[in-house]
Amino acid sequence: MIQFDIIYGDPKENEKRAEEWITKAVQTGAEIIVLPELWTTGYDLTRLDEIADQDANHAIRFLSYIAKKWNVHVIGGSIAEQYEDGVRNTMLVMNQQGELIHKYSKLHLFQLMDEHLYLKEGQDKAEFTMDEVNCAGFICYDIRFPEWIRKSAVSGAKVMYVVAEWPAPRIDHWRILLQARAIENQCYVVACNRVGADPKNTFGGMSLVIDPWGEIVAEGGSGEEIVTATIDDDLVNEVRKRIPVFVDRRMERY
Numbered sequence: 450m451i452q453f454d455i456i457y458g459d460p461k462e463n464e465k466r467a468e469e470w471i472t473k474a475v476q477t478g479a480e481i482i483v484l485p486e487l488w489t490t491g492y493d494l495t496r497l498d499e500i501a502d503q504d505a506n507h508a509i510r511f512l513s514y515i516a517k518k519w520n521v522h523v524i525g526g527s528i529a530e531q532y533e534d535g536v537r538n539t540m541l542v543m544n545q546q547g548e549l550i551h552k553y554s555k556l557h558l559f560q561l562m563d564e565h566l567y568l569k570e571g572q573d574k575a576e577f578t579m580d581e582v583n584c585a586g587f588i589c590y591d592i593r594f595p596e597w598i599r600k601s602a603v604s605g606a607k608v609m610y611v612v613a614e615w616p617a618p619r620i621d622h623w624r625i626l627l628q629a630r631a632i633e634n635q636c637y638v639v640a641c642n643r644v645g646a647d648p649k650n651t652f653g654g655m656s657l658v659i660d661p662w663g664e665i666v667a668e669g670g671s672g673e674e675i676v677t678a679t680i681d682d683d684l685v686n687e688v689r690k691r692i693p694v695f696v697d698r699r700m701e702r703y
């Protein structure tokens with residue numbers, strides 16, 4: 450996870466910085482790269498008509514080049530994607546061949562940061578498959594909606610990727626919500642948050658990898674850094690066997 454600072458409203462500079470960070474990450478052996486939410490523009494929402502990416506074309510080209518060059522999977526954080534009918538906050542996922550294998554636009558818009566005024570909500574499903582592992586991707590505020598994450602767990606997702614710009618004053622919510630999502634769904638949570646500040650917020654970092662037992666296996670601090678961990682998807686099966694939550698659910702009573 451590339452836990453970096455994002456330059457407000459400057460996609461060109463952010464792309465340059467992202468490439469430098471990704472180069473460092475692959476040199477330490479990373480096979481899956483995760484970027485934060487809105488990493489090209491930050492929350493410069495009033496200038497989206499100038500800086501949003503038409504059909505995500507630019508970001509797709511950049512992320513595809515990175516994936517192919519380094520032979521890595523990329524959970525390309527999210528970017529402001531310009532559609533005909535408005536802008537969406539869109540996650541892009543590339544495979545090692547540089548192909549776009551998944552696209553998800555944020556479903557739950559966060560009013561406290563004015564998303565509902567400038568962005569349209571997405572209509573996509575969260576699940577995708579990467580190297581035969583069932584995964585799902587979510588964007589920041591989505592983690593406050595356990596029923597949305599549960600839907601992916603019930604569909605078989607074992608690794609939940611979360612990309613975020615989560616402010617420092619609520620960083621305890623971030624950790625607790627993510628641990629709860631990992632424990633209740635008995636899955637890995639890989640959550641990448643930005644650091645630094647924009648004109649309205651200071652962001653908390655603390656990118657996390659949490660295993661299906663709820664243990665934190667990697668944790669970032671509050672500065673720029675690369676946070677890495679190894680995922681063992683067999684552990685998901687073990688935990689689900691030990692406490693068979695998905696068998697014991699009583700949907701007819703809820």
Ligand SMILES: NC(=O)CCC(=O)C(=O)O
Pocket residue numbers: 486559562588589590591593613614615616619622
């Ligand atoms: N970018 C976001 O969705 C932030 C969500 C957030 O801060 C929260 O408390 O929820």
